[in-house]
Amino acid sequence: MTKRKLTTFFFILGLIALVALLPLFVKDVYYIHILTNLCLHSVFAVSLWPILAMGELAISHGAFIAIGAYASSVMVMRLGMSSWLASLMSAVAGFLIALIIGYPSLRVKGAYFFLLTFAFTMTVVLSFSYLFKPIFGGAEGIANVPPFSSLVIAGRSVEFSGKIENFYVALLLMLFTVGIVYSLYHSRFGRALAAIRMSDLLAEHIGVDVRNYKVFNFAICSALAATAGSFFAHYHGHVSPTAFPPTLGIKILFYVIVGGGSYISGAILGVVVLDILEETFREFGQYEVLASSLFVLIIMLFMPHGLLGGLRMLKSQIFKLLRVKVAG
């Protein structure tokens, strides 16, 4: 490992440790809740990132979160499954549904694929509202979803009803997602996705199985989103169609695009900035959406490569200034 890589490695390790130790200092439950949401939204954003990395936009992520949440709730409440197993099964459900949806709809690309994912999202949300009311609970949804069942860790029984325990679950889920997405993208598979983004025609003619790579990538991302949805259900204890509006997918797209699409860390940065903004503007009530949307608009106009791209440019500008000063 080079020195630079080692520094980055320890920086990231330190950052994780810092976040993991935060609950020791922060006693206010409100802040723990915000931190948990940050982790959860990071999972949303990071798991959407590879779809953007292959050059497609998908709004269906919100729908897969809903699918994961509903699948997990139904399995626990109606079938009496263990919540941990239900989480795993909801990921499998998300994966399979994404395969079924992705295989036909990834024949088209760009705006057409985006519209297809939108149609799918509407179908999912409306299905949960109007179909199989005894199972999905109609517009009311499913109330009183139990938290994750207790586990025995290091000889001690740990309950998952409190905020702090759930924060750690969310943090682990986030690290797991980042790990999977990072290693996927830095493999042959990831290079194939990059080739597809740059030119799918050429990718096909240098031997990349474009269709299958795209479908598989879509399915993996959607499965991760479904896992996050399952956590959402057990954490909030209540799922309903209104918790997963069609705009949820757009919000997740905003996270990734505001943060900067070229790097995974950009997605997390986007989540942190937009969520903190949302919390600060909360007192404005209905104008909060207006304020965050304006912010997104400004970022997209003045920093086409997102916040991370903007920061990098700023850094190089400052270095240039310094160099001029030193030289002068």
Next chain:
Amino acid sequence: MMLLKIDKITKHFGGLAALKGVRFDIGEGEILGLIGPNGSGKTTLINIISNALRPTAGKILFEERDITKLPAHIRLRMGISRTFQHTLFFGSLSAFENVAFGCEFSLEQGWNLFRRFSTRKGMQNNWSKAVELLRFTGLLEAKDKLAASLSHKEQKLLNIAIAMSSRPKLMLLDEPLSGMSPAEVQSTMELIKKIRDDKEVTILLVEHNMKAVVSNCDKLIVLNYGEVVAEGSPQEVVTNINVIEAYLGSETELS
């Protein structure tokens, strides 16, 4: 020996018949020139052979196997590669990376979902292969330049290098000489002959540059309005009355 057999290929775009029952063979080790006026269906035919398009009817046999329904990446692994008329490459990567990408994906190495490299040795293998290809096509000095910043001729050569990275048996070159000066045409044609001789690659060449085609191809096929109007050695073809009519129009009595 027959390498590729085009059997009654027909392609309709709506009501327009771009190809009408085209049939010809390509023998192993040939440089076959495919010529014809604009809009005669040359590029459509190349697209069908490499499966950027599906034919309306007809069959394509490669090494006596029916490949009409196989997807492009499988055809590539079987040994058919192509270049594009409009130069096509990954513009934000260097010339070397472009060819290395080609080397990496053309071989059947599985998906390797999580591992950084299939094996480090395999990766270095790809890299040395890419360098060797760049040397072969004369791009070694431009290896670290961004593909988008190369000169027109270098971009055309890069396309050939990418197409060669899969070790093809048959290369479909779609106007590799367009926009080149006479001297560049000369050197590129020499390169194409060298590919045929050294790498034992059969070449299907689509070109408008008559001089280069006539003096370098073993056999010519002339398309006009989606039909083969002449076939044979260059000397036979250029004196063929059908070909002259296709290019210059037919004689009419004026008096």
